[in-house]
Amino acid sequence: MCFLLLQTPDTVIDPSFSGLVTESDRRCILHRQRAGKFVAFEGTDTGRRFIGCATEFQDGVNCGVLEWVDAPWPVILQRCLTKLWDMYHEENVGRVQDKEAHEIEVEKLKKELDSLGNQYSQLVDDVSKLFDYQDGQKSHDMDYTSQAINELKEKKHQLEEQAKIEVQMEKLKLKKEQRCILQSQADIIQNTRKAMKEIQVERDLLKEEKKKLEHIIAELLKAGHGCKEKLDRMGMEE
Numbered sequence: 001m002c003f004l005l006l007q008t009p010d011t012v013i014d015p016s017f018s019g020l021v022t023e024s025d026r027r028c029i030l031h032r033q034r035a036g037k038f039v040a041f042e043g044t045d046t047g048r049r050f051i052g053c054a055t056e057f058q059d060g061v062n063c064g065v066l067e068w069v070d071a072p073w074p075v076i077l078q079r080c081l082t083k084l085w086d087m088y089h090e091e092n093v094g095r096v097q098d099k100e101a102h103e104i105e106v107e108k109l110k111k112e113l114d115s116l117g118n119q120y121s122q123l124v125d126d127v128s129k130l131f132d133y134q135d136g137q138k139s140h141d142m143d144y145t146s147q148a149i150n151e152l153k154e155k156k157h158q159l160e161e162q163a164k165i166e167v168q169m170e171k172l173k174l175k176k177e178q179r180c181i182l183q184s185q186a187d188i189i190q191n192t193r194k195a196m197k198e199i200q201v202e203r204d205l206l207k208e209e210k211k212k213l214e215h216i217i218a219e220l221l222k223a224g225h226g227c228k229e230k231l232d233r234m235g236m237e238e
Contacts, residue, residue, distance in 0.1 A: 008052050008064045012041035012185045017049050017069075028053040028063035035066055041185060043085060044078035047192035077195055084188065095177060099170075106166055113159045120152050 017037050026035045036054030040046060048070040053063030073081070127145055 008038075008062055009040045009042035009045055011038045012189065014039040014049075014189065020054060021051060026051060026066065028055065028066060030063045031055045039189070041188075044073065044081050046081050046085075047189050048073070073192070073196070074199060077192070077199075081188075081192075088184070102166070102170055106163065106170075109159060109163050109166065113156070113163065116152070116156050116159060120149075120156060123149060123152060 017039055019037060021035045021037060027033060028035055031053065033053075033055050035051050038050055038052050040048045040050060048068060050065050050069055051067040052065045055062065072078070127149065130145065
């Protein structure tokens with residue numbers, strides 16, 4: 001276990017390793033509060049467990065990592081994690097760009113809606129003036145004006161509904177992305193644990209093969225010494 005004081009990385013919730021440290025009275029350096037158990041979710045340390053400061057950031061002060069429970073991952077696994085995080089950040093950039101384009105479109109719709117509202121208010125004023133100064137206007141002219149007002153109301157209603165639908169779609173999209181991110185976090189932790197188990201199995205196999213090889217070498221050396229002793233006795237008899 002490493003005891004260097006490092007900046008606290010991003011973390012992910014792991015029910016099997018969370019909460020405060022109860023096995024010892026370990027406390028953080030600055031706040032002197034009981035330390036917490038966390039699982040890193042950042043860069044090549046993704047999936048590594050550590051003991052760190054459980055106090056929320058206050059005025060930019062946090063004790064950081066007090067002790068790494070897991071040793072650094074093998075180099076090949078670190079490279080895989082780096083590649084996965086690069087892909088994740090690239091995808092996030094694309095999402096941000098899509099979101100910005102959508103916000104521009106929504107803003108455009110809002111401006112059109114405001115413009116239509118102004119036109120509607122102006123038309124209402126014109127109709128009011130028309131009623132004030134032309135009480136004798138023909139009925140078909142009044143019907144035309146009423147139809148124009150109804151068309152403007154309908155168009156305004158359609159734009160409002162369209163804007164609501166766009167906002168709801170964006171919310172649904174963001175929720176879906178959040179679920180995908182949480183699932184990706186769980187998959188990365190699971191795959192990391194699986195890779196470490198496979199590496200451990202390979203190490204155990206190598207150790208077993210080494211023991212067998214050492215045993216064979218010892219037997220060969222023992223047989224070689226026995227042959228040498230026989231030759232020495234034969235030489236002495238002659």
